[in-house]
Amino acid sequence: MLKYDSDNSEVTILYGSETGNAEDYARFLSLRLQYFSINPTLSTLDDYPIKKLATHTRYLIIICSTTGQGALPRNAKKFMKFLLKKKLPSDLLNHIKLTTFGVGDSSYSKFNYASRKLHTRLLQLGCEELSPRCEADEISPEGVDGYYQEWEQQLLKSLNAHIPTFVEIDPEIILPPQNAIEIVEDSIVSDDQSEKLSLTRLESDPNLKIGKIKQNKRITATDHFQDVRHVTIESEDLKYVSGDTIALYPANDPQSVDLLLQSQPHWMKVADTAINIKGNLPALDGGYIKSDSLTLRSLLIHHLDIVSVPRRSFFYKLWHFCDESTEDGQREKEKLREFSTFEESELLFDYANRPRRSILETILEFQQNLRIPVEYIFDLIPLIQPRYFSIASKPSATSVEIAVAIVEYRTIIRRIRRGLCSKWLKQLQEGDEIIFSVQNSNLKFLLPGIETPPLIMVGPGTGIAPMKSLIESSVQSQDSRELYLFTGFRFKEKDYLFGELWTQLQNQNKLHLFPSFSRDEGTKSKYVQDKLFQEYELLGDLILNKNAIIFVCGSSGKMPKEVKVTFSEILTKYKGIPENTAQKYIIDMEDQGRYKEEVW
CATH class of the missing domain: 3.40.50.360 (Flavodoxin domain)
Known part of the structure; x- marks a missing residue:
């Protein structure tokens, strides 16, 4: 790196x-x-x-x-x-x-x-x-x-x-770029060279692995609103344990990059010419391309996040590149400038965050009056950040599995949004090569003096992934740990992830299973919190008498908070513990490593 x-x-x-x-x-x-x-x-x-x-x-x-x-x-x-x-x-x-x-x-x-x-x-x-x-x-x-x-x-x-040199500079002045792009004259890079650029990251980071897609299978019903993928990646010399994550390094699709290049004709003229990046480059998770074949096009495809929502720092620079020689240009420059100020935070939120506009869409919208110098591209557009996913397989030296929900939705301005990683991941075919790295999470499910304490797992949706790894690992090692799995999905027949596996393990007396389905008719416990509270006697005994560890994984927001409240309510009902005492008990469990959360 x-x-x-x-x-x-x-x-x-x-x-x-x-x-x-x-x-x-x-x-x-x-x-x-x-x-x-x-x-x-x-x-x-x-x-x-x-x-x-x-x-x-x-x-x-x-x-x-x-x-x-x-x-x-x-x-x-x-x-x-x-x-x-x-x-x-x-x-x-x-x-x-x-x-x-x-x-x-x-x-x-x-x-x-x-x-x-x-x-x-x-x-x-x-x-x-x-x-x-x-x-x-x-x-x-x-x-x-x-x-x-x-x-x-x-x-x-x-x-x-x-600081004696503290002197304010006219905000209209365009300051020099920190990492200027330099065009290498007369150095056209071939398509064949550009196609290999994503893998040259390995030259700069020994922790990166080349993996081959073995499976990219949809595991929700085709008529279900959400496409969840079970992805298996084959590689070599892998070292991971249950609870670890992998980092994937997605890329922009070439069509989106072409649209961006066309919006700035002076970029298109040099899109396939070799470039150098000057200045002190920041360290990048995943390394940086060390190749004489780096071009503006490959930089935009593999490293700059053109579909992310623009933030305040983006507009703080962008408004400087708006031509104000016309009335229309003056209005647009003022609008872009307003997005960079705290006084107009609501304007920025309404323009960018609420509709989830992308940097690409922003530049396209203002392209008539925008002329962004090539040398500022690296400073202006943020880097593509790796995407982290909980590992869903038991430890293996040759393969790793993940469960990924494809992000695709319609915004308030009636536009379809697809997450950068989702769009990239969805199109991967069997045999395709990708770059990834294993990230150690150091999650431990042990307690001093207790070899295998019971494990209560709460995993709605794709939060089930690390639970699958834990359960399969425990079954493989044949340890004596008691496993209690609380899952939450919409429909048993449409999005019950790995449902057949859970039923099989339950029938083999290797798992205590408590599923809930929010949209199926006739279900008493619609949400995972309901199912938890329904089992208050069992859970109260496990927590207070058997030193059980609780592991909650899934989407951040209401779920983790409501689950935590439910556990304190369980203690209150089971033992008659005052509400504030029960809440403190759960907080103490966090400090002791008995209550763990992995949310995103």
């Missing part, structure tokens, strides 16, 4: 982000500081060389979200692991002034736990506060934007007081 080589800036912005929200605030802040004559270093927490904290950084700004049960994002865990080393001296970072901005949701028990943990540990290592830290709350009336504005205002005041 190509590592980030920072410049000599004393201001460093590091971010930990799981879904991209914290990353966008970090990128927006980086752009803002450039307009105050500061050229900050921007990196994920994990990709920033730790030794440079001691040699290059004087002002450290961290923006970090919290994921799951108070966990740090994937791209922040290595950084935190280093900070927690016991041998680090307490004055290691006493030359650094620090501020942090946390992105969280106060409905979770460990609200903003990740940023709080980072901030506390950095102070213990000698950092002093640069400006007040902030814990933003997504569900508050002011939203994360409101918190950010106030935090940024305090930060700018502090930087102004500490």
Whole structure:
């Protein structure tokens, strides 16, 4: 993997982000500081060389979200692991002034736990506060934007007081790109070379694997609204355990890339000419193409996410490239500029988020007055991020399975939306080669002094995938663990994922099965929460008397919260425990590793 080589800036912005929200605030802040004559270093927490904290950084700004049960994002865990080393001296970072901005949701028990943990540990290592830290709350009336504005205002005041060169630049000025695209003249790349570019990532990341599609099978009924795929990938020397995930690296379809290139005719002229990317490239999960055959077209296909929803940092740059020589151009430039401001957050939400508009659609809509210089493409369009999927197979050295719901829906503006990975994955055929990597999740289902505690698994929809891995692994090893599976689907005959397997294992007395179907007529327990509560005596006994571990996996949102509430209600009904005591018991189970969530 190509590592980030920072410049000599004393201001460093590091971010930990799981879904991209914290990353966008970090990128927006980086752009803002450039307009105050500061050229900050921007990196994920994990990709920033730790030794440079001691040699290059004087002002450290961290923006970090919290994921799951108070966990740090994937791209922040290595950084935190280093900070927690016991041998680090307490004055290691006493030359650094620090501020942090946390992105969280106060409905979770460990609200903003990740940023709080980072901030506390950095102070213990000698950092002093640069400006007040902030814990933003997504569900508050002011939203994360409101918190950010106030935090940024305090930060700018502090930087102004500490940095003599802090001078505001006219916002109309187009600043130089951080990673300029350079066209290599007279160097046309053949189609054959371009087709091989996706696999050249392996040159820069030894953790990547080449896999071959063995199966890509729909496992929901053809007349069911959702297409769920059971995908089997063959490879070599695989090492994973139940609970681990794999990362897939999707690509844009060539037709969409052609549309984008055609919208900017000066791009099309050089689309198949070799290019170089200048500046200090950020580290990329999955590596970066080390090939003389990199072209603008292959960059757009394999690395830049043109179908993602545009964020504020995107518009902060885009409006500069709008021609205002006509009245129409002036109106469009002002509109694009408004999308980049916090004062017009509702406009941005209504334009981009609500209808799930893509970057491609945005550029196409404004193409008459947009002329984006080639050298800014890498800076403007975000990178394609890997997609993570829970492994659905028992450990194997030669194959791995996943269960994937294809994302396809119609928006409020009556347009069909297909997720980038879904569209790419759906068209994969048997024998096709792909790139993937195995990600260790370090999920353990053990307790001190208890060899095989009972396992209560709650997996609605595709949340069933890691349960399949756990169950098959347990059956294969013939351990004595009691397995209790609570599933939730719409119809038994249409979307009961791996239903035949569960029934077979139940008949063999290797699994206690409790399915629920929300749309089938005559069912008493429509949702998984109903089925859980219906079995309150069984579950209360398992939790309170037999030290059972609870594992919940599936879509984030209401389900995980309602399931957690249901478990506290079960304890109350089973043992007459007061409601607040039952809730605390569940929280304590989280801290003890007895209540685990994997949600997305």
